[in-house]
Amino acid sequence: MTARQRSAVVIGGGVAGLASAALMARDGYDVTLLERQADLGGRAGSWTHEGFRFDTGPSWFLMPEVFDHFFALLGTSTVEQLEMELLDPGYRVFFEGRDRPVDVAAAREENVALFESLQPGAGAALETYLDSARRTYDVAVRRFLYTTFASPGFALSRDVLGNVHRLVPQLLRSLESFVAARFTDPRIRQILGYPAVFLGSSPDQAPSMYHLMSALDLDDGVLYPQGGFTRLVDVLADLARRQGVRVRVSSTVSQIRTVPVTGRGSRRRARATGVRYLDADGIEQDLDADVVVAAADLHHTETRLLPRELQTYPQEWWDRRTSGPGAVLVLLGVQGELPQLQHHSLFFARDWRENFGAIAQGRVPDPASIYVCRPSATDPSVAPAGHENLFVLVPGPADPGLGRGGQDGTGAAAVEAVADAAIDQIARWAGIGDLADRVVVRRTIGPADFAEDLNAWRGGMLGPAHTLAQSAMFRAGNVSRRVAGLYYAGSSTIPGIGLPMCLISAELLLKRLRGDRSAGPSAVPL
Template identity: 50%
Template sequence: MSGDTAVVIGAGVAGLASATLLAREGYKVTLIDRLEEPGGRAGTFTTPDAPGFRWDAGPSWYLMPEAFDHFYRLCGTSTEEQLDLVELTPAYRVISEPAGPADPTRPPEVLDITPETIIETFEDIEPGAGQRLKKYLDRSSLVYDVAIQKFLYNNFTQPHNLLTREMVMHARLLAVLLSRSLDSYVKTVAQDARLRQVLSYPAVFLSTEPKAAPALYSLMSHTDLIQGPKYPRGGFSAVVNSFIKLAHDNGVEFQLGTEATEIVTFGKQRRHALAGTSKPRVRGVRVRDVRGSRQRDPQTHTRIIPADIVVSAADLKHTETQLLPRNLQTYPHKYWDKRNPGLSAVLVYAGVKGQLPELAHHTLLLSKDWDPDFQAVFGAQKSWSHSMYVSKTSATDDDVAPAGYENLFVLIPTAAEPGLGHGSAFRDSASGRAEDTRVREIADQALELIAEWVGIDDLDKRMVVSHTVGPADFAERYNAWDGGAIGPAHTLAQSAFFRGKNISSKVENLYYAGATTVPGVGVPLCLISAENIIKRLRADHTSGPTAEAAAGHRKA
């Protein structure tokens, strides 16, 4: 049935990947996005007031390389052809909060993490922890492999796929890891607080906290402590640009500055005695042109882009509650009332004069006692975390900052609360909206903490540019639920098949991709979410990655 049409809503990583794979299936694909540049939260931030500086705008950890390798092969290419990956030494650095008042004579407490020496590092700090870590990592690698083969590339359309000999053999371990928290599990490895934090901080990248994440996510230690993060030269924009080029090369039509206002359907839900229930089908997507303006004018002329299938890679709550009428919502408002939106963030894009050898390419700054940090983010106070992440890509890449300068990307976890405000990075001069005071306060206080903990007394004086992104920006630019920065939290109740389905139960041929649906958050999982759409269209009920021999299969 060649000639079938598809519309993909959202030109972020999941949308780009979905559009490309659909095009390779033989669909005529239109990819739309309200923003005027593809890439969504990924890619690059630049600003006219800081020529020569470039920052990764969002994602910056290149993990799960198998997911990238597999996606590129499905597209008829390879990672080697698309990217120049650089090894990082150290893989990342951990700097702990000073034990007492700031003392310029006392060096910061630094722990450099390198996969090749991680066992020795644990053993040197806490005798016996090295061997316990080795067993922990062996289990994390086992669980990682099981997740790849059984859980991530799986639409769970045939539950008996999980009843394999391999799954039965590992059932006891999986049951243990699902029944306890990551926080309690890492306590079996080490007593030293820093070592526990190294093993449990990946929960933050899953938009949750260690006490709420199931121990199953110990599999994340396989990615950062065994594989180690890589750096795609050129930053994550190099990754996004490769996805954009693949979409163009496969014939995807881009319509940017084009906002989806409604998923249009035809037919009514009917129940037939013999045929069961028939559902309305998608007819297309109603859109309005917002190119050249960031204002949403409801009076703007709309049009319909016809489609035989629609894939929404936009925020799932927005898709369901804003683009569909109430009677066609699989996930109505009441569904979200019981869910956890995860965390938001204040992002800082800063340029600094001179060198900052105190910071590595990736640096985690962690409080001695980080329970108050998680209470601030996930509790009632709706505030920000003093434990944060700093990326300095200028440590590895000469093209991201002018000679003699460093670029810093700071991610400060906050509550998912749009009321914390907008930043300055996407300020619209036409609207007159300024950076909100609360966002600037959080950014400034976080930068002061970095300077104090790391021992850079003159950081504020050397800073030549500093732009911010706030929770309200995530809500406004990406229609993110409660201004979430990453996606719904990976708690037990929001993982695997509990996270929902990537297909509408009420509308035929409506599918979902991206971080807000299965399998979850992060660039690799967004790529997998796109492939899972193709598996549904092929009626492929298997678990595990699609056989690469089928890559590029086109409908007759």
């Protein structure tokens, strides 16, 4: 007599949900994935219009070894699944009040020379800085990123104890202070401080441990998958289906179903038995499962899908937490070429304290520090011939009150005003005087879109910020303390924000299910 195959339902078809479903199915689970939207991807979305295809979420491909490891767990490889291209320069930076931008290269030695040209002595200082970043990153991979923190032993390893004299000060000191102690040129300080934004934080709030991020772009370089990040979503969905996952879109989960747990010795009040959802025809359905994995926004999962008495992270817990920033996204189809911009371009305002302070106070900065992606510089599939594709991100407060975006200027007035200001700023700083006149496709996305379409907490674009109190073992865990059989994955939980972190969160889920308390990446099956 064979044992019954355990069943699982995954809520959310973003990167973390697809990755979790694929790994669980490969491990022997009978998996169904439910996605609220008609398309998969979640924050890694896509929009196609009049020959243009826009990624509406992640656009930086860093930490390729994480992707390599994840694909290996599924019996394949990055090379088999994605066509990768190294960007060189990795990105261009425009500085307010400076005539010339700075190009950050794909190789360390070129970046050392660049820093030396900006500040005498900064080349050698960068070498030391990147060596430190690499050591910290390696320890993070071995001891922090791939652990569920279920065992206290992670803090007693030789790795951690041998580096405690470096790690503790890096946790207690801000990234801004860490950089300022080593470099005086404001341009260098901004280049090295900007990675905090990838973490949903700011340089004065992110622990200096996150200087490890500089090893990823200044040392390793920035990659791009041909076809864009929607290609990655397609690959993950295909791999999940190959493992037997049933993927159902336009399926909105309204409740995590539970039964009470009785008897002595039980640490949990209930056990998950599945979910209730509305299918694509609007019919309410019950789906039974032994395991429920919530890869949707954790705040939504806890406060909307569970009763108060079963919430591990109730509203009062969230009231004490810090959200990452919100954003206005501007998708532009532009006639003609834009050689003034690289694939990635950054526009840094002079007064960063005011910039980040405005966001914390609920205001969109003016001028803002803007990010622009021009994927058509690398990928001909994202725009018609003779046109360019621009993705513009303007960080702002996580405030759905700013409103929703829209096409051709039809979004909320506050959102469209931010978009107009961003287009004007890019035109002036990059010397593209006729940029606004050349726009043939325009769509905006506002914080209310994040809140309503993705159930994003406070309308944030990324998730809870990586402050000290919300990093590593202090971040929300990936298992419910109140409901047996309920697990979490995605940017709200460990290890955190970003595509690589979402892939790792799927592996951490698998570790939980296996009872694996090891700290490093899982062994790849032969």
